[in-house]
Amino acid sequence: MLDPKLLRTEPARVAANLARRGFSLDVAAFNALEERRKALQIRTDALRSERNARSKAIGQAKAKGGDVAPLLKEVEALGAEQAAAEADFTAVQGEVERLALGLPNLLHESVPDGADESANVEVRRVGVPRTLDFVPRDHVALGELDGGLDFEAAGRISGARFAVMKGAVARLHRALAQFMLDLHTREHGYTEAYVPYLVSRQALTGTGQLPKFEQDLFALKGENELFLIPTAEVPVTNLVRDAILPAESLPLKFVAHTPCFRSEAGAYGKDTRGMIRQHQFDKVEMVHIVRPEDSYAALELMVGHAEAVLQRLGIPYRVVALAAGDVGFGSAKTYDLEVWLPGQGKYREISSCSNCESFQARRMQARYRSPATGKPELVHTLNGSGVAVGRALVAVLENHQQADGSVRVPDVLKPYMGGVEVIGPKA
């Protein structure tokens, strides 16, 4: 959510910023609504004040043993008027809130212009794709050779956009997640978190997936309304919901390995082959809760942590700064990490690191006590993949493949692979 004060005082600036995303904010309509809300609030407050004063008078008169009948009659007349004002106020307030929850975050000034991903700016390229003296296979072909990737079985069990992994491939998948968690907790100072995979509407509203993107989520049928998490960002960031944190406790750095569930409602026909785009995938997620002045340094730090994963796996990648039109709803600035996939001959997203500034914090009421003012102030929240496990598996398979269709296990994963050094095609 945006700062309502900023929206009121500098609507033109806000509109101009949001326009960079391609989002058009009707400033006049918003202001008109705000004015109505304000007027109604003043009126409602005045009527309440009147009622409170009279009720108090009744109490005092009673205490003195006076006759309260005339006073009671007076208050009665006030009742209807007050109830009406109250109802109007509640309605308008709800309207304002609905509108406010639908506005995306303001972009940081450093975000490059551009309507879509074609305008993303490459920041750096790390590692060089191997020159192969054979035609590279994609992960689907490699998985078939080994027998460890079974989309056909997944289709029978659940339908399209699911995967079954078996044997060495399944183990490699597990090894990747373990390696990432260990790296982040041992070397990058993260606290490991295990969190619920089912979350409330409130939690999803806090991080910004709701109310706008309900169609991308899987909802459970049942008495309690629950949704499957689309990312660990939701439960992990909500760890600080409604909290007033001591300043010295910041920054908080959490890492969690969870499955993620996305209905990918708008992705028909995209990436239908293989496990690039699935309804269910695993991800190791990093979340930072920081003081506002530290959030952009934290973003760079977090990107570095994600990069470390790829570097140790020996996978070439590039870092791109997302263009205005490609930055997600709640983010002020986002870097994507894209890995080289020889099977596709292009770089594909494997991590997305975002600084949400106070956007989520305001929705969640996540605050810290500022040493400067002594008052509670909103924290800044960041989240980033460190990294997507399924896509990391794809990257390892494709980048470390050999002419015969076998795949060399990266050194850093060997301790997790129980001595397996090569994932081989079944004879």
Place this chain on the structure above:
RNA sequence: GGAGAGGUGGCCGAGCGGUCGAAGGCGCUGGACUGGAAUUCCAGUAAUACCCAAAAGGUAUUCGUGGGUUCGAAUCCCACCCUCUCCGCCA
């Protein structure tokens, strides 16, 4: 699943129809005391929205959440959520 207890400010905890945004304590801030500190003493210390150029001040809302009763609700009633204890069941 059964029985019981409870959810109050940054934290603990009292209050159980009006003068309660809420005693007391802890913590924190300022002051006194001290060579400096500890102890002790004094004072201050919730959030949000709105009015106000700002400060000061004022008004409203907030005692798990949502409804209800009442002129008036932390306090009474109903529903729901959560926590704890015991029993049952389980991983």
